[in-house]
Structures are given as C-alpha cells and as structure tokens.
Amino acid sequence: MKIFLLMWGFLLGLYAEELAGTFITEPVFNASVYMQTVGNPDNPAVVLVHGLGDEASTIWESSIERLKDDYFVVTFDLPGFGQSSKSNELYSPLNYAKFIHYITQTYVKKPFHLVGHSMGGAIALKYTSMYPSDVESLVLVDAAGILHRSEYNNFLVQNGVNAFFDEQNGLIQGLQTQKVTSFIDKIAEKIDRKMSLDMEVVLSSEDLRATILGGSPYSIAAVALVEENFNGIPQKIHARTTIIWGETDTIAPVETGYVLHKLMPNASLKILPHTGHVPMVSQEEIFLNLLKAHLVNQDGIVRPTMPLNAPNYSATIRDIDGRVYTGRIGNMSIINSQKIIIKDAVVEELAIINSDVKIINSTIKSTKSVVLSAQNAKVFIVASDISGRIKLQNTKLHLLGITMDTFGKPIEALSTSMVFYSLCQINNKLIHGKEILGLH
Numbered sequence: 001m002k003i004f005l006l007m008w009g010f011l012l013g014l015y016a017e018e019l020a021g022t023f024i025t026e027p028v029f030n031a032s033v034y035m036q037t038v039g040n041p042d043n044p045a046v047v048l049v050h051g052l053g054d055e056a057s058t059i060w061e062s063s064i065e066r067l068k069d070d071y072f073v074v075t076f077d078l079p080g081f082g083q084s085s086k087s088n089e090l091y092s093p094l095n096y097a098k099f100i101h102y103i104t105q106t107y108v109k110k111p112f113h114l115v116g117h118s119m120g121g122a123i124a125l126k127y128t129s130m131y132p133s134d135v136e137s138l139v140l141v142d143a144a145g146i147l148h149r150s151e152y153n154n155f156l157v158q159n160g161v162n163a164f165f166d167e168q169n170g171l172i173q174g175l176q177t178q179k180v181t182s183f184i185d186k187i188a189e190k191i192d193r194k195m196s197l198d199m200e201v202v203l204s205s206e207d208l209r210a211t212i213l214g215g216s217p218y219s220i221a222a223v224a225l226v227e228e229n230f231n232g233i234p235q236k237i238h239a240r241t242t243i244i245w246g247e248t249d250t251i252a253p254v255e256t257g258y259v260l261h262k263l264m265p266n267a268s269l270k271i272l273p274h275t276g277h278v279p280m281v282s283q284e285e286i287f288l289n290l291l292k293a294h295l296v297n298q299d300g301i302v303r304p305t306m307p308l309n310a311p312n313y314s315a316t317i318r319d320i321d322g323r324v325y326t327g328r329i330g331n332m333s334i335i336n337s338q339k340i341i342i343k344d345a346v347v348e349e350l351a352i353i354n355s356d357v358k359i360i361n362s363t364i365k366s367t368k369s370v371v372l373s374a375q376n377a378k379v380f381i382v383a384s385d386i387s388g389r390i391k392l393q394n395t396k397l398h399l400l401g402i403t404m405d406t407f408g409k410p411i412e413a414l415s416t417s418m419v420f421y422s423l424c425q426i427n428n429k430l431i432h433g434k435e436i437l438g439l440h
Contacts, residue, residue, distance in 0.1 A: 051118025
C-alpha cells in the first residue's frame with residue numbers, strides 16, 4: 001500500500017507538472033495563448049521570450065528546469081506560434097511588447113528579468129524601451145532584426161535567406177512551402193530597389209497581409225521584424241544587460257552583438273566560439289551557466305576596451321587572406337587582400353584598395369582630415385569611433401553602430417559608392433538607412 005501511495009504521488013506530480021501550462025485569452029491580438037508558470041511566485045521572476053518558429057516556448061525547457069527552484073519562471077507561445085492561436089494579425093515587435101506587458105502585469109506584478117532569443121531578443125529590446133521600470137535586467141540571445149533592413153537583407157542573401165526561416169538542426173521550421181519561400185527570395189532581391197513593395201503598407205492592411213504574405217504568422221512576424229526601426233533605442237536602455245551570441249550565427253550576425261554592446265551603457269557581451277544561432281540547445285550547459293551568472297550579477301558589467309600601452313606600428317598588407325590585426329596602428333595600407341579584420345585597435349590612418357576589410361570595436365583617429373580611404377573595396381566598420389573624414393571610390397561601406405565626428409562632409413565619393421548605416425551617429429545625428437554617393 002505504501003509503495004502504491006508513493007507511485008500515485010509520483011504520477012500526480014507528473015500530472016501536475018503537465019498541467020503547469022494553461023490557455024488564456026489576451027486583449028492585444030484577441031488570441032488564445034498557451035502560457036506556463038513554474039516555480040514559487042515569491043521568488044525573483046524570469047520571463048523567457050522565444051523567437052520565430054512553431055517550437056516556440058519549448059526551446060526554454062532546459063532553462064526552466066535549471067531555474068525553477070530559485071525563480072518564478074514565465075513562458076508562453078507568442079500569438080501566431082506554438083500552441084497559441086494563429087491568424088492574420090500584425091505580429092510586430094510593438095504589438096508583441098504590448099502583449100507581454102499584459103501578461104506580466106496580470107501574472108507577474110513586479111519587476112522581472114527579461115530574456116529574449118532571436119526575434120524574442122528584438123521584442124525584449126522593444127519592451128524594455130517601452131516599459132523600462134518593469135525590467136530588472138535584460139538578456140539578449142542572438143537577437144535578430146536589429147540592424148537596418150538593407151543591412152540585414154544583405155546578410156540574409158549572403159547566408160541564404162531561407163536560413164532565417166529554417167534555423168539550425170531543424171529546430172525552428174518557418175516558411176516551408178516552395179511558394180512562400182520563393183516569395184521571400186524575391187523580396188530579398190527587391191527590398192532595396194526603388195520599385196520594391198512598401199512593406200509597412202502591406203503590414204498595416206489585413207487584405208494585403210492576406211494577399212502578399214498569405215496571412216501567415218511566420219511571414220508577417222518576419223517582415224514586421226525587419227521593418228522595425230531600432231535606431232536610437234539601445235542607447236536609452238539602462239537596465240543591466242548581458243548579450244549572448246553564437247560566433248558563427250548565420251541567422252543574426254554577430255556584428256549586431258558588438259553594436260549592442262557599444263551602444264547599451266550597462267551591457268556585457270559574451271561571444272560563444274563555434275556556436276550558431278541557438279546556443280541554449282547547441283551549447284546548453286555553457287548558456288545556462290551564463291544565464292544563471294547574469295541573474296545573480298556574478299560578473300558585473302564588462303564594457304568594450306581599447307589598447308592603452310601597446311606599441312605603435314605601421315604596415316602594408318598585400319595579397320593576404322584571413323588575417324587579424326589589433327593594437328595601436330599608425331598608417332596601414334591594405335591592398336588586394338581578403339577577409340582582413342582589424343579588431344580592438346586604435347588606427348591613425350587607413351587606406352584600402354581592392355580588398356575586403358572588417359573593422360570591429362576600434363577607433364580611427366588622426367590629425368589629418370581624411371582618416372580612411374577605400375577604392376574598389378568592401379568595408380565593414382562595426383561598433384567603432386571615427387574622428388575624421390572618409391573618401392570612397394567604387395566601394396561598398398557598411399557602418400554598423402559607429403560614432404563619427406568630423407568637420408565638413410563626413411563621407412565623400414569620387415565615384416559611385418554605396419553606404420549602409422545601421423544605428424549610427426554621424427555628427428550628433430542618428431542615421432539608419434542607405435545612400436548612393438558619387439552619382440553624376
């Protein structure tokens with residue numbers, strides 16, 4: 001009999017665990033939403049927000065198991081995903097933030113730790129900007145869609161746009177039909193052309209969402225994400241933040257992590273080597289340790305650093321492939337070279353010819369008026385500061401999270417060149433977009 005009672009108690013425990021999830025009706029989308037609360041409500045609260053995909057909140061199962069003894073954990077399937085109802089609604093970061101506010105005001109009722117992955121990271125960033133007093137701390141995991149849509153579109157095309165809807169190891173299966181993926185491919189090709197569709201108009205119309213996007217929550221949410229303008233938002237987030245990123249992420253570029261780290265005043269950045277877009281699955285133990293360390297503020301806030309006392313050197317880089325340069329650099333010329341990275345550096349003057357160069361977390365500063373010139377080149381400058389002017393010839397220049405101060409015109413093109421801006425501040429003006437220079 002005693003054994004029977006123990007077994008019955010065990011089965012009841014399993015049944016209670018299974019019943020931890022429930023369905024509620026919320027007012028933002030008027031949707032039936034599957035949500036789960038685990039742990040003691042008197043403990044500190046953690047709210048977990050998933051990304052694009054029908055696996056939805058199940059992505060957090062290991063996190064919930066690790067946190068439930070010490071925290072009150074709240075998860076849900078965002079409307080349009082998982083077990084929540086699906087319809088032709090505007091599934092935008094703004095509306096999702098309003099939805100989460102309803103959930104937390106109803107079921108949490110106190111400041112909480114907010115954790116968001118992929119699209120959920122963008123939603124968490126949006127939420128924190130709208131309701132700062134709600135958020136005790138913030139964790140952004142491989143947040144997608146933060147860069148300007150032109151930049152993000154370039155990244156998706158480069159890595160295969162359908163990867164956005166088919167995340168690693170089949171974990172998140174998004175748009176699966178040939179018809180819809182073909183449409184997304186065409187949007188990727190057209191999105192930056194003058195005659196491209198005005199996706200804001202499409203998103204705002206129920207009929208157009210049905211006609212153009214098939215009324216699919218996946219495609220609506222994805223397009224609404226890349227249409228969201230985050231310019232000026234990270235700088236206003238003062239919550240203690242940990243940014244976690246997979247170094248080899250092909251869904252959300254790791255450069256976004258560097259940008260957020262630079263712009264968010266109370267943020268730390270943790271980059272996981274040999275890790276893709278879903279670190280809570282592919283690097284489960286490492287991720288969970290980072291998450292728990294953040295929740296107890298174990299490591300404090302670690303800001304980007306620059307070399308202070310490193311020796312100054314100059315160099316001419318010619319016919320080199322895949323090299324990284326750091327430290328204090330005087331004059332550097334890069335000629336006929338590919339995949340050159342300048343990182344954590346202070347550079348006085350830089351010339352780039354027929355080369356592919358990425359500059360990360362660096363400062364370019366000189367007494368000369370022109371500090372960077374590029375010809376027949378592709379140049380990315382990420383999370384960096386520039387004091388001086390840039391001169392371009394037949395070059396694509398990608399500026400991500402940079403601050404630039406100079407007298408006169410900051411960027412001059414002697415021949416047709418493209419400049420892409422994401423979350424930039426040029427002469428104290430926020431710029432987020434693209435322009436073609438040097439047209440006559």
